[in-house]
Amino acid sequence: MKKMLTLEVNGDVHELAVELDATLLRVLRDQIGLNGPKKGCDSGGCGCCTVHVDGKAVYSCVCYAHSFDGVKVTTAEGLSSGEELHPIQAAFVDAGAVQCGYCTCGMMMAAKQLLDECPRPDEEQIRHGISGNLCRCTGYAKIVDAVKLASERS
């Protein structure tokens, strides 16, 4: 069964007919066509589905889409302005903080939340800030470097 839902995603307003039990992640990926937020554990544990809802990082895989009628959603695609990378994106590139890339969009959204609240985090604060996001490739060292770099540049 479907019901109408309005979402503002990365500045664009979408009016969609959405299944009652659809998650926010499912709507973003399958109906709006964004593939930044990933389906990983699909149970609120790995963080690769992280998006911002009204400026706050959430796991989009455990949120029902209909809980968010009328909110503003930002995904990793919404960080950059046109071709120009957001400082966090540029820092992830420059620090080489990407291997397979599956966690990257979620990591950047967690990093954004951290830097919004705490512009100059120390390493412990960075590690705590990304503790809701798993990476199975990098061992986190370069991701921590990237967040530090983004913080120093801003």
Next chain:
Amino acid sequence: MALYKLKEFHAPKNMQEAINILGKSQEAEILVLAGGTFLHGLEARGLLSDVEELVDIRKAGLDAIRDDDRGLLIGATVTFSQIQTLPSVQRTPWLAGLSDALAYPPVQIRNTATIGGCVSASCPFFDVPTALLALGATVMVKGGEAGERQLALPDFLAGLFVNSLEPGELVTAVAIPKCPGNGASAFIKLEGNANDLAIVNAAAYLSVDSQKTCTEAYVALGGGVAETAVLSDAARQILIGSKLDAATLQTASEAVTADISPMSDHRASAEYRGAVAKVIVRRTLERAIARLA
């Protein structure tokens, strides 16, 4: 997620509307949703397959916070992140245990999970209910035949994923009474990784008089040490009246065994939980004592 029988998704705009929906739908399988971060876990266990209606109460005006001489009254849909920003939670020793517990979940959960949801889930592996038990929290309930009632948290947590709500009722707020005098609390979680449920967790609240004699003590444990988070009366009896010396803390920590019946799962065996529970309780007591004025 797949809720095959779901027919309605309500988003009431005020509390009365929410209560009306719950009252009208008593024949249907209806579930109240706040942050909703644990519903997926319940669904995976097959516990939501009959749900026909969801009631999302986040816009129902249950997000007020009262912070005064009587203590804290936190609306059901207040998120963990919002509680963390309260000056009293950040600064006062008697609420420090709540602050400890709120710091463990990752930011995505803190931004979504609510105080009403975390008690209603009645999940023995959660952290915040353990901290709330040690602080003597009360659950405020509205709707149903009673209209309005208050339940002490130990009475509210009825069993594994089962709370004491009657049909038509919902949690509107959680109250934490102000602790008089020189009191402090603490919470510690033993976890396998930074984003897992607790193997064992413990919370303690202690108060002392001017002679540093313990006048009140609450020791709570969670993380699969029983079907719900529990208070240890055995530990409490040993601590009250003592000078909170190392030997007393050790005896009190060992006494918690009488009040728990740990379970085995993929995280830990019952035997391991029983053994580490004593250690975590002792460390939690030490942490609370260090915060006393």
